[in-house]
Amino acid sequence: MVKTITSWLSVGLLSAAVLTGCTTEKPEPQAAAEPVQEEVDPRGEILALSCASCHGTDGKSTGILPGFYGKSASYLKTVLMEYKNDERYSTVMGRHAKGYTDEEIDLIAEYFGSLSKNNSK
Ligand code: HEC
Numbered sequence: 001m002v003k004t005i006t007s008w009l010s011v012g013l014l015s016a017a018v019l020t021g022c023t024t025e026k027p028e029p030q031a032a033a034e035p036v037q038e039e040v041d042p043r044g045e046i047l048a049l050s051c052a053s054c055h056g057t058d059g060k061s062t063g064i065l066p067g068f069y070g071k072s073a074s075y076l077k078t079v080l081m082e083y084k085n086d087e088r089y090s091t092v093m094g095r096h097a098k099g100y101t102d103e104e105i106d107l108i109a110e111y112f113g114s115l116s117k118n119n120s121k
Contacts, residue, residue, distance in 0.1 A: 043104075043107050044109075047107055051108070055067060059112050068112065069115065071113070072113050073112070077105060080105045081097075084097035
């Protein structure tokens with residue numbers, strides 16, 4: 001009898017806890033991840049996906065188009081802004097670069113620029 005009451009009591013307490021969403025456990029504090037490399041805004045990587053169709057993955061071209069793997073962020077930013085502002089001759093890149101805001105060009109340049117800096121190659 002005592003056992004039955006105890007089990008009902010615990011079931012009751014358990015349901016009450018579940019129903020009220022009450023929990024005594026505090027969420028584990030997130031351990032600060034050690035920065036392995038310089039932080040690069042993740043939006044740059046997403047924007048950079050469109051470049052791969054012509055320039056290869058990570059700007060490592062395997063075809064006729066120029067690759068730009070290993071170029072610095074500042075070089076890429078300059079070139080892309082020149083394309084965007086019709087200050088550099090292009091067949092395709094001028095039109096492509098006009099599709100991005102200046103901030104997006106920054107993000108793309110930072111992303112590609114970070115690739116070779118973080119590699120030993
Ligand atoms: C539709 C194909 C296409 C796409 C997509 C494309 N490019 Fe290009 N890119 C070209 C072509 C073609 C050239 C040569 C210049 C021209 O005629 O437009 C070029 C040239 C360049 C150059 C100059 C390379 C050098 O050192 O002379 C850079 C840098 C560049 N592209 C970066 C990018 C980036 C970054 C993206 C993505 C945001 C991108 N391209 C997307 C076709 C493309």
